[in-house]
Amino acid sequence: MSAAAAALPLAAAGEVGEGFFRERSADTRPCQATDALFCFGWARDNIGEYVTPAIEHVELVAISVVVGFAIAFALSLLAHRNAWLRPPLLGATGVLYTIPSIAFFFLLLPITGFGRDSAVIALSAYTLQIIYRNTMTGLANVSPSVKDAARGMGLTERQILWRVELPLATPEIVAGLRIATVSTVALATLAFFIGAGGLGEPIYEFITFKTNIIIAGGLAMAIAVAFDAILLLAQRRATPWRRAAAQ
Amino acid sequence: MAEGGGAVSAALALAAPPLASFQGAVEFIFTPQSSSVTGGKTVGGLEQVVELTLTQLEVTFLALALALAVALPIGLYLGHRGTGELLAVGLGNAGRAIPELALIAFMAAAIGVGLLNVTIALAILGIPPILTNAFVGVRQVDRASVDAARGMGMSELEVLRKVELPLAVPTLMTGVRGATINIVATATIAPLAGVLTLGDFIINRNVYGDDGVLAGAILVALLALALELSLAGLQRALTSKGLKVSIA
Numbered sequence: 065m066s067a068a069a070a071a072l073p074l075a076a077a078g079e080v081g082e083g084f085f086r087e088r089s090a091d092t093r094p095c096q097a098t099d100a101l102f103c104f105g106w107a108r109d110n111i112g113e114y115v116t117p118a119i120e121h122v123e124l125v126a127i128s129v130v131v132g133f134a135i136a137f138a139l140s141l142l143a144h145r146n147a148w149l150r151p152p153l154l155g156a157t158g159v160l161y162t163i164p165s166i167a168f169f170f171l172l173l174p175i176t177g178f179g180r181d182s183a184v185i186a187l188s189a190y191t192l193q194i195i196y197r198n199t200m201t202g203l204a205n206v207s208p209s210v211k212d213a214a215r216g217m218g219l220t221e222r223q224i225l226w227r228v229e230l231p232l233a234t235p236e237i238v239a240g241l242r243i244a245t246v247s248t249v250a251l252a253t254l255a256f257f258i259g260a261g262g263l264g265e266p267i268y269e270f271i272t273f274k275t276n277i278i279i280a281g282g283l284a285m286a287i288a289v290a291f292d293a294i295l296l297l298a299q300r301r302a303t304p305w306r307r308a309a310a311q
Numbered sequence: 312m313a314e315g316g317g318a319v320s321a322a323l324a325l326a327a328p329p330l331a332s333f334q335g336a337v338e339f340i341f342t343p344q345s346s347s348v349t350g351g352k353t354v355g356g357l358e359q360v361v362e363l364t365l366t367q368l369e370v371t372f373l374a375l376a377l378a379l380a381v382a383l384p385i386g387l388y389l390g391h392r393g394t395g396e397l398l399a400v401g402l403g404n405a406g407r408a409i410p411e412l413a414l415i416a417f418m419a420a421a422i423g424v425g426l427l428n429v430t431i432a433l434a435i436l437g438i439p440p441i442l443t444n445a446f447v448g449v450r451q452v453d454r455a456s457v458d459a460a461r462g463m464g465m466s467e468l469e470v471l472r473k474v475e476l477p478l479a480v481p482t483l484m485t486g487v488r489g490a491t492i493n494i495v496a497t498a499t500i501a502p503l504a505g506v507l508t509l510g511d512f513i514i515n516r517n518v519y520g521d522d523g524v525l526a527g528a529i530l531v532a533l534l535a536l537a538l539e540l541s542l543a544g545l546q547r548a549l550t551s552k553g554l555k556v557s558i559a
């Protein structure tokens with residue numbers, strides 16, 4: 065087995081000619097020979113190669129988080145109304161959260177096969193627990209006196225949920241959404257293993273070239289920061305009363 | 312269907328890739344199969360499964376120990392002092408954004424392959440959640456309890472060890488569990504950096520076949536769930552009786 069261990073990184077390097085940098089592998093040699101941490105010239109000439117994987121990455125994360133949020137949010141509302149659902153839902157989402165994404169992708173291999181479907185199912189399953197937990201915490205933290213006041217004003221239980229409890233729980237819900245999104249951006253670098261593309265593909269296809277890893281990894285982190293900032297801004301706009309209270 | 316030995320059946324397999332079956336995966340785990348690529352060599356079987364599982368556990372525990380050794384003292388100290396919130400919490404947030412694949416690949420390309428380098432890379436993933444949760448756990452301890460402990464004549468170290476740390480156990484263990492899940496999951500791609508874990512079955516599909524890939528996925532999932540269950544048990548054992556009563 066130790067022979068295979070030594071052969072593996074070399075095998076990965078040998079695949080370069082077949083894949084992503086098919087026409088450009090020769091260009092990287094002068095840069096790799098210098099063993100520089102980052103080759104700016106190469107990066108400038110090849111940055112365009114990363115656009116498609118980056119877009120795939122954003123799409124994959126967006127779809128997975130939207131699906132995960134829709135399911136987790138619906139489950140939270142169900143559990144909010146039916147307390148007996150809470151322990152089994154916490155346990156079930158906990159199991160889905162614990163299964164490593166890369167294993168989850170391939171557990172779906174006999175069912176949904178290669179492609180984006182398997183990646184989306186596994187990545188959205190991973191987000192369920194984070195979003196579910198935060199939504200439940202947010203709903204639980206709404207003060208009973210606020211709900212009493214709403215009831216006193218003649219709101220029905222459904223109106224209280226949508227007009228009082230959920231708006232007040234929004235910061236907690238968005239906090240969960242932000243954690244889930246940022247984690248999913250990082251995990252989506254593994255989605256190419258199941259044929260769903262993303263920024264993991266260029267990393268893997270030229271895995272010994274540091275400049276390549278820094279560009280693709282850096283792009284993934286930039287995407288995570290961008291998603292995080294967008295969600296934070298959306299939350300600020302959705303909860304104007306918090307700004308008013310802070311001033 | 313996945314045991315095609317000759318060149319003809321290999322070509323056929325390429326034309327219509329056989330989907331893995333759970334039955335085939337279970338067979339792969341218990342009995343060695345002949346690989347379609349490596350000729351006479353056999354792959355899979357309990358012996359190899361045990362070997363790769365042990366390697367994955369080894370690198371996971373080494374990385375967890377290293378992460379604990381670095382993050383725990385810093386997190387507890389900052390929490391006790393009540394300073395460095397920006398560092399402790401910001402690090403936790405930034406840590407989640409690190410792409411696991413890029414980290415492993417970069418460590419392998421920059422400092423080389425091998426157990427030590429993979430351990431360091433995995434520990435980097437484990438440090439943020441442990442540090443943040445240690446900080447938050449100690450920080451949220453009721454100040455009145457801490458004052459009472461000081462009033463009883465405890466030294467700062469005693470306050471931390473006998474009061475703050477026990478009260479912080481639930482939060483701290485949440486961080487340790489999160490770190491462990493992330494470390495054992497990322498240890499799955501350690502074969503990319505020359506450490507053969509169960510992920511080898513998943514990553515080297517051309518060697519192990521689709522049944523091997525599925526077997527690897529099943530084993531990795533079971534390993535992660537087993538680790539999570541044992542840590543949940545450990546958390547219950549470490550949580551002081553007084554805290555359990557107050558929660559219930």
